[in-house]
Amino acid sequence: MTGRNDTQETCNKVEEGYNFLGKKWVGIIIHTLSKEPKRFSEILGAIPDLSKRMLNERMKELEDYGIVIRNVITDRPVRTEYSLTRKGNELGVTLRVFEKWAEKWM
Template sequence: MDQESMSSYLKMCEKVTQSYQIIGRKWVAPIIHTLMEEPKRFSEIHALIPDLSKRVLVERMKELEEEGIILRNVIADRPVRTEYSLTRKGTELARALNAVGRWAKEWL
């Protein structure tokens, strides 16, 4: 393998490792799954994943927002609401997680 190919391979490995670090965090996959259909408020996400503490949900939502996977949208109605939705990046990740889910259903 030449130097350029090796450099390209190592960069790809770093990105794959980074992706596993993101999706490997506890509760990330269920959070993404809840947002696949439509935007949801924090309380709706929490209700759909009852074993997830509010503290951890807040942490994961911040992390996913920082990664550009979810979008936090403040709606200035009365009362003010905040909804979360998947970004394009998050939608692509959701598709990948669905593929893993299909594999798990068949093989595990």
């Protein structure tokens, strides 16, 4: 009877995904990074009302989930950029479908 266990595991993963995406700022941060890598200050400037503390917290969570990668660029001046991973880009594609829905219906 692996069918029921597989269904439960799928439900748990979907619920975890929804819970993570439902956190304030997660979706819009992914949206902001979907076109190109950005520095912390660029992300902060692109999202009104987002505090440095909250952005820092969310970026750490996105890194922990493997959605965002932090890249240190050693050119002068040294800078740090954030970009979506392959996993993050796949999520971004899914979120763009939602964004089209939201533009039409919200």
